Amino acid sequence: MSDPAAAADAGYNLDVPLRSQDYRGAFGSDGTRATVRRRVPEVPAEPGLVVEDPGSGFCGAVVKVDVREVTLEDRHGRRRVFPLRPAAFLFEGAPATLVVPKAAPRGPGRSASGSVAVANLKARTARASRIWVEGIHDATLLETVWGHDLRVEGIVVEPMHGMDDLAAAVADFGPAPHRRLGVLVDHLVAGSKETRAAQAVAGPDVLVTGHPFVDVWQAVKPSVVGIREWPVVPRGVDWKTGVCAALGWGEPADGARRVLGAVRSFRDLEPDLIGAVEHLIDFVTVAD
Incomplete structure (x- = not known):
């Protein structure tokens, strides 16, 4: 206001110097108001x-x-x-x-057996030592769960297709400190024929161990195959045949596909089988 008298009449205090507003940065070069954006963390x-x-x-x-x-x-x-x-x-x-938080660095992967998975695995040349199992279903189960570990260690699993002449088969194999033999059997309980056969061939370079179940299928947890418990099969009846009949699974071949196809890792198996297989792998690899 240029007229001091008018300014005084309007209530302005003429003793206080007027401050001009600093508009630097408030407008852009085109005369529009500049928008200052604060960074939101x-x-x-x-x-x-x-x-x-x-x-x-x-x-x-x-x-x-x-x-x-x-x-x-x-x-x-x-x-x-x-x-x-x-x-x-x-x-x-x-x-x-x-x-979303960044994912924490992942630890080493795990194999189906729960062991640390070896990345870019190239199978080791097979050792002279072996693991024998009773049949093809046992071998399939070991491959599903322990296949990675077996290739890391260079251990071959071979089905025996029965234990009728175990002593002769072991003698023919010729166990030695550098050529150990591990044997996994079903129904390894006191007084069974499997236990007697195991005792007959036991030695420093031969380990026979197993689980108490009648068949390796029974070492798969019932819940994994969708049942509450494994059926009781009468003596004299083939166990797989009796199970399939009781559960309506058709023939044993149909049951095998159902049981073996349901297993994904060691968590699907009973501890007795897990412990026996781990023991055998340790036994046949310790002499290297």
Whole structure:
């Protein structure tokens, strides 16, 4: 206001110098107002992180998050789901963009047996030592669960197709410190013919061990094949045939596909079989 008298009449204090407003940076070169954008930080939505949705006032801790939304739980246990949008939340009183946390570095992979998987595995040249099993189903089961381990160690598994002449077969193999033999048998319980055969061939370079089940199928947990328990098969009836008849599985070949096809890892097997196989692998590899 150029007229001092008029300025005084209007209430201006003429003793205080007027300050001009600094508009530097407030307008662009074209005369439009410049927009100053504040950078909103990105905050990983780790479980337990407490944030607030300013729109609803809901404040809670992160309990679940994916690329689309986050679930918050307040101190009363109530949960609400919110979309992940830029600057959509308040963290410590300031706007923040929640993002999915980066995945932690993965540890070494595991094989079906639970051992550390060897990346880019090239099978080792086969050792002279061997593991024998009673039949093709036993061999298939070992390959499914321990195949990776066996290739790492260079151990070949061979089916015997029965134990009727185990002593002669062992003698023909010619066990030695550098040529050990491990034998896995079914129904290894006190007084059984399998136990007597095992005792007859036992030696420093021969280990016969096994599990108490009548057949290796029974070493698969019942829940894995969708049953509550394995049926009791009367003496004198072929066990696989009796099981398939009781469960309506058709022929033993049909049952084999069902049982062996259901096994994915050691978790599907009973501990007695797992321990026996691990013992045999250790035995035939220790002399290398």
